[in-house]
Amino acid sequence: MIVILGLVILVAAVIVGVAGVLANGGHAHAVTHFAVFGYHVTGSTGTLFLYGIVVGALALAGLSLLLAGARRTSRRGRDARRGLAQSRRETAAVSADRDDLRGQRDTARVYTDSTLGDDGTTRNGSDPGLRRPSLSERLLGRRPAPAQAAPQPDALASQAPAAQPEPPADQAAAIPAGAPAPAESLHR
DSSP states (O other): OHHHHHHHHHHHHHHHHHHHHHHTOSGGGEEOSOEETTEEOOEEHHHHHHHHHHHHHHHHHHHHHHHHHHHHHHHHHHHHHHHHHHHHHHHHHHHHHHHHHHHHHHHHHHHHHHHBOTTSOBSSSOOTTOOOOOHHHHHHTOOOOOOOOOOOHHHHHHSOOOOOOOOOHHHHTTSOTTSOOOHHHHTO
16 A cells, blocks of 8 residues: 555656646746856756756665665664574573473482482382483483492402501511501601
8 A cells, every 4th residue: 555655656746847847948947047066057947947856866765775774774683683582482491491301300319319228229129220311312312321330338348458568677576567557657
């Protein structure tokens, strides 16, 4: 509708311009003493009116280019704001998913810790090494590392202590074989 209205106004302006130029032509409508930027306009008032139309058309073209540039800039800004809003929504959704996964992980750890006995074996017979891959492992295609068994406390106690270095001959009689080392040797 606006395009049709603009077209009607443009056609009416062209008709008025042509009628103004033709009605003010000839020697009866001569222009005298009219100058623009040092250029003396000669001819009729119709010619002067035609120059006015040309200058007005150039001004209108410049204004339309200016408005088109402003419209393009505002469209880019609007698109950037939309993209930013969408990015923020996606970030919020991913953060919520991450928080949910952390909660599930913490719940699973509490459950796993409550099902393990004091000796490291499970109370309900399930294997704590069997687990689903984490989100990063699923996204990046990595396979979980095999679970390694923790050293058993009784296995550490059954190992023989490391061999003690032999003291020099002059201190051999002063320190019994099973006695702990003197305090000053610990602070070296």
